[in-house]
Amino acid sequence: MVTATMTSKGQITIPFSxxxxxxxxxxxxxxFIPDQDGTWRIVKKKLSILDLAGCLEWDGPPVxxxxxxxxxxxxxxxxxxxxx
Numbered sequence: 001m002v003t004a005t006m007t008s009k010g011q012i013t014i015p016f017s018x019x020x021x022x023x024x025x026x027x028x029x030x031x032f033i034p035d036q037d038g039t040w041r042i043v044k045k046k047l048s049i050l051d052l053a054g055c056l057e058w059d060g061p062p063v064x065x066x067x068x069x070x071x072x073x074x075x076x077x078x079x080x081x082x083x084x
Contacts, residue, residue, distance in 0.1 A: 002015050002017060002018055014030075022044055023044065024044060028044060028045070029044075029045040030042050030043065030044055030045060031043050031044075031045050
């Protein structure tokens with residue numbers, strides 16, 4: 001069993017062995033889920049598609065959907081004709 005101590009500010013450092021086992025990394029979120037027997041489970045929060053908003057940056061000029069589709073078709077055509 002692994003133990004951690006809460007600070008006066010209510011913060012708990014999750015021990016390395018637990019973070020490693022759970023696959024937690026800095027910036028990830030965890031959820032606290034109450035069970036019917038009065039205990040709590042701590043689980044890694046699953047991402048939704050909305051969590052990806054803003055993760056890609058584009059610093060060029062605005063591009064139309066038509067231009068994007070054209071670029072996708074061109075890239076696919078280039079890969080097909082070059083044999084990947």
